[in-house]
Amino acid sequence: MRVILAENKDGANERQIEFQTPVVRMGRDSSTCQLTFDTSEYPMVSRRHAQISYKDGIFLLSDLGSAFGTFLNGKRLSSATPIKAGDVIQLGQNGPVIKIILLEVGSEFQEQVRAQGLSKGAYGNRSDLVEKFMPNAGFAKAFLMFRGESNRNFPITKEEFWIGRDSSCDLVIEASSVMVSRRHAKILTSEDKFLLVDNNSFNGTYLNGKRIVAVAELTHGDAIQLGFNGPLLEFCLSSAVQQNFRQDTPQFVKVSNSSVESAASPKTIVFHGGLISQEVKSKSQMAEPTLLMTLRLDEKNELRIGRDAANHIMLDSLQISKFHARLVWDGVKILLEDLDSTNGVFVNGRRVSKHVVTAEDIMQIGAFIIKVDAARNVKVYDTRARTRIDVIQLTKDVKNDRDGGSLRLLDNISLSIMPNEFVGLLGPSGAGKSTFMDALNGMRPASRGHVLINNLDLYQNLSVLKQSIGYVPQEDIIHRELTVYRTLYYVAKLRLPSDVSDSEIEQIINEVLDVTGLAERRDVLISQLSGGQRKRVSIAVELITKPSIIFLDEPTSGLDPATEEKIMLLFRQIAESGRTVILTTHAMENVKLFDKIVLLMRGKLVFYGKPQEALDFVGAKSFKELYDKLEEPAQLISGAGSKSLMMDKVADGWKERFLQTPQYRKNVQEPLSRIGKLQLTRIKQNRNLGIFGAVRQWFYLSIRYFEVLSSDKLNLAILFLQAPIIALMTFLVVDNNQTRDFIYFVLSLVSIWFGTSVAAREIIREKPIYKRERMFNLGLFPYVMSKIFVLSFIVGLQCLLLFLPLKLLDILGLMKMPGVFLGLPQLWLMFLTALVGIALGLFISALVKTSEMATSLVPLILIPQILFSGLVGVPSGLNKVIGLLMPAAWSFDAIKSFSGLDTLEPEGAKPDGETQGKGYYKWIEAENDKLIEKAREDFERYKIKAEESIKDYQLRLRDNLARGLTPPPPPKLDAPPKIENPKKIDENLSRFIVFLHPWMSEILSQIVLMLMFIILLIATIFCLWVQDLI
Structure with missing residues (x-):
């Protein structure tokens, strides 16, 4: 047998090796393996890892008990598996990674086929390759052949004849041949x-x-092309050419540079892509939209438009x-x-729900234009x-921060x-x-001028044209935490209509x-891909919506030369598939791949044309010295002046010279x-998603x-x-005899810290x-709410993990943390504070320009929460007012309120509590x-009684003395009243909190926290919206 394998790196074949042995083994042992790998580079490869063999008409791949x-x-693999x-x-x-290029059966199998009377092509894992010819295949009424190669005919004998890359x-x-889809098209036979x-x-x-959008009837001689610039087939009726073919198995076509093999050969049929030719149209003809169909609206009639065949x-x-x-x-x-579509209907650039159509209106749905004339003829055009x-007189001026004047970045281009066309934007730095x-x-419109896409002004019709534009910025526009497949899946869900089925999404992915060479990396995390592969994923993201134009900003930046060339070849292939590709680059090694280059200098267009014409224009021998030649005249300019002014003069000189060239005229x-x-009417752009669209976006974003x-x-x-550790540290810090304020402060402050951080x-x-998703169709409200929704689960669980250990300690009697209704209102307030x-x-994240700045701002936000929350004592004066702006202050006060505890200070004391509304300190006082007062009164009574006794004694004493009697005995005074011990402040204050804010209450605090959440949510959305305008 004959086997050709290619080692695949970064989606491209590095080397091809041919084997003509009964078995092809792969591994590290060079004595027994035909394809070997170095141990240091591939330690995961076993000594005898796997093998390819041929048995009973089937090529098989078997694992040889490898470790990995x-x-x-x-x-x-779990067992020997057929391959193709x-x-x-x-x-x-x-x-x-090894790609199978060719599987071919040798002469031994040919004899076996001839002995059985077979005339079949051998390919891959087909189990029916050795079945006998089906006698009832019948006469083929039609067949296909590749245009220009009449010696290869493919009879159509099935009711459904499928064409594509899939082996079925x-x-x-x-x-x-990635230009062709796996199951690209089919021919239906009906009578x-x-x-x-x-x-x-x-x-x-x-x-x-013409690209077909509906079922099309075939006639003799029709040309069928699989993709723009793809394989070109000719449909033939057997009655017209009097050829008779029989068929009972599929024919297989291989794109290669080798010669053409006959269908009767036991080898794989080879299709040489270079032999395909097509009618060459002028660029002006190609720019005209294709008329797909013309229908007429009769009286009381209705024409439905959509993707479904019932329209x-x-x-x-x-x-x-x-x-x-x-x-x-x-x-x-x-x-x-x-009809409540996802991507809308546009009339003259404005999205409409209902519109009375006139003959002057241009209706656009996706890449299709619809016009209705006065006779009610409806014409549908395809712009794909x-x-x-x-580009007409494009100029951009910005404010110069140095002198307050203006700085021109683009000058009348x-x-x-x-x-x-594959167009490169070149020029020196700046x-x-x-x-x-x-x-x-x-993305950032010019100050003046126009960009027309098929004669529609981009700035006025951005809502309708953005669906035709793909944009890959220099930074990756992918989440590295997802696999390649999941990344593309979510892009499809967010950008494609809601009624696109999962099978359709699977197909487009x-x-x-296949187009980007990532099929074998489908389930690999993006973080594990190389730089070139990540760039391919970014490109794949844009290809999901099949844009007509793709912009790429420095897509090869940071890549090694080999990977850069592969990426550039991919862009070349995308352009040849029927798309316009425009990219910026500093690299000059692959400039020859461009159809045209735009050469800029100091914001001026100094050349536009073919790459070789650019070299001739500046007098450079290679692209590497192109920039040196551009700046060379600066050395010849004499006189004083800054370098900037000199370079402006040089750029003006090149610009004037370009205006005189044939390339400028052409x-x-x-x-x-x-x-x-041009129509210069300013049209208001409408991003309205509708309720269903917003909910759908929020769902998939979440x-x-x-x-x-x-x-x-x-x-x-x-x-x-973090939460249980903080709970443990709180338990270790708080004294059981202290007031409970610090515990409740931890609940409120840590909750807001959880959410903010x-x-x-x-x-x-x-x-x-x-930015990229916003440029397409991302809604601000669904985006921000998806963040809040997911983060609320994480932060809510954090709050629960903080609250439960502290509550458990309270239940066990190890640390008091009282709360009404088992503390559930306090847990709710923690969650509300975290929100x-x-x-x-x-809001911080929307406001700042870097992640480092956001991280630095978090402490500056949290420190005022500590200082003005009321932990240090009863607020007064300005402190009392500033505290009203702090979420932690409202949360702290409400959590304390739901503790059911009385206060030390009069502020917030409970009238029916232990202190009778006075506060513990005042109550003690x-x-x-x-x-x-009681002692004073007792002493006063004692004094009066004693004075009365003494006075009575004195009267009796005087009376007895006057009468010469014996003096009466002195009076016996009662014991002086006892003074009760004064009440002392209890050492155990754990049944108290210090105070409650006089301006706050349980209900009001919750309302204020909700208002703060809503205000911050609106502020975040507003901040992102303002950035759209900058």
């Missing part, structure tokens, strides 16, 4: 009719040069809902109605693969980019490349993975001269965010361990992802005053 397993297309060309083998987790198809294109149906393929199916106008794009809109003629007027960009790109894609002047009069956070198990463990970086750390903390943290 053998994986086929991402799944670990295009399959991917991996030896161990993160081990070498009837006509199989080799797996490496004497043959119908062509596109299977929602990634690059579309073209019939006679009158079926549009095959996942950007379009199944039942998207409808046109209704009521006998007087034509009404366009949006027909997207042209015109005009040019035209034709459909499906030339304005990124600024120009952001002006082209609407598989297609995108690429700028002539294309722009064909543009009609699930994705939860998956991102839950992937970091260590961080979650640290977060959840966990949320303070959650927006800023994913700012590139947020305010989350909102405060998100009052009780002692009572004792003093």
Whole structure:
């Protein structure tokens, strides 16, 4: 047998090795293995790891008892498994990746086939390769052949004849031909009719040069193309060419540079992509939208528009809902109605729900344009693969912070980019490349000028055109905590209509993975990918929505030369698939791959044309000396002046020189001269998602965010361990005889700290992802609420883990923490306080520019909570007013209120409590005053009684003396009254709190905390909205 394998790195084949042995073994042992790997580089590969063999007409892959397993297309083998060309083998987790290029049977099997009277192609894992020819296959009424290769015919003998890269198809294109989808299209046979149906393929199916959006009937000689610039087939009726074929198994086609083998050969049929030709159209013709269909609105008639086949106008794009809109003629007027679609209906750039249509209106649904004339003829146009960009006098000025004047970043740039061109934005540092790109894609619009996409002003029609634009910024726009598949899945759920099924999402993800060379990395965490692979994932994210234009900002920055070349070749391939690709780059090694380059200097357009023309223009021999040649005239300029002024003069010189070139007339002047009069009406952009759309976004944003956070198990463990550790430290610190204020202060302060600290970086750390999703269709309210929803679970659990240990200590009598209703109101207040903390943290995250700044601001937010919460004593004066602004102060006071404890101070004392509304200190003072008063009264009574006794004695004494009698005995005074001991302040104050704020109460505190949460939520959304305007 003959086997060709290729080692695959970063999605590209590094080397190809051919084997012509009965068995191909793979491992580290060079004595027994045909394909060997170095131990130091691949320690996960066993000595004899796996083998490829051939048995009973089937190629098999077997694991040879390896330590780390053998994986086929991402799944670990448990037994010998059939394989085919295009399959991917991996030896161990993160081990070498091997792609099967060719599986071929030798002459020995040919004799076996001939002996059985077979005439079949051998391929992969087909179990029926040795079955006998089916006698009832019948006469094929039609067949396919590759245009220009009449010696290869593929009879259509089934009611459903599938074409694609999947081995189950009837006509199989080799797996490496990523222009073709796995199950790309099918031909249906109905009596004497043959119908062509596109299977929602990634690059579309073209019939006679026009992309089909509905079932199309085939006639003799029709040209079927699988994707833009893809394989070109010709449909033939047997009656027309008088050829007779029989077929009972699929034919297999392989894209290669080798020669063509006949279908009767036991070898895999080879399709040489270079032999395909197609009618070459001019760029101006390509820029015109394709007329798909024309229908008529009759009286009382209705035309439904959508992705479903039941519609009158079926549009095959996942950007379009199944039942998207409808046109209704009521006998007087034509009404366009949006049927609650996800991505909306636009008329003259404005999103509408209902609109009375006139002959001048341009309706747009996704990439399709609909026009209705005065005779009620409805024409549908397809702009996919027909997207042209015109830039007219684009100028951008910003404020110069140095002198308060203005600084010009873009200076009156005009040019035209034709459909499906691969254009590079080049220039020295500070030339304005990124600024120009952001002006082209609407991220940061220019101050003056226009960007037209198919004659629609981008800035005025951003809501409708943004669905046709893909943008990959320099920073990764992906969550590294997710796998490749999950990343693309959530992008599909967030950007595609809600009625797109999971099977359709699975199909588009598989297609995108194939196009970007990531199929074998489907279930790998993005954090484990190389830099080049991560960039491919960012590109795959944008390809999910099949944009017509893709902008990339420095996509090869930081990549090694080999990876950079592979990425550039990928962009070249994407452009050839029917998309316009524009990127900025500093690297000059692969400039030759561009169709055209835009050369900028000091914000001025100094050249626009083919790469080789740019070299001739500046007089450079290579692209590496291009920039040196641009700046060379600066050395010849004499006179005083800053370097900046000199470079401005040089740029002006190159600009004036370019205006005199043929390239300027061909690429700028002539294309722009064909543009009609511009409509300069400013249209209000509408981002309204509707209630259902907002809820759907919130749902999937929440699930994705939860998956991102839950992937970091260590961080979650640290977060959840914080609470019980703080509870333990609180127990160790608090004296059982102290008031309970500190415990309740810990509950309130730590709750707000939990919320603030966990949320303070959650927006800023994913700012590139947020900006890109916001540019597409992300709603601010669903986005912020998804953060709050997920974080509230984490912080709520933290609060519970703090409260429960402290409450358990209270129940066990080890530390008192009283609370009414088992402390449940206190737990609720902790959660409410934590929500305010989350909102405060998100506001910080929306406000700052870096994660480090957010982290630095958290202590500055929490310290005032400590100082002004009321822990240090009863607030007074300005302190009392400032405390009203602190969430911790309201929370602290409410938690104390729900303790049921009386106070030491009069503020907040309970009238029916122990202190009778006076506060413990005042109550002690009052009780002692009572004792003093009672003692005073007792002594007064004692004094009066004693004085009366003495007075009576004196009277009797005088009387006896006057009468000469014996003096009476002296009176016996009662014992003096006893003075009760004064009340002392109890050493155990654990049944008290210090005070309750006189301006606060349990109900009011909760209301205020809720208002604080709402205000901070609105402030966060407002802050993000303002950033949209900057």
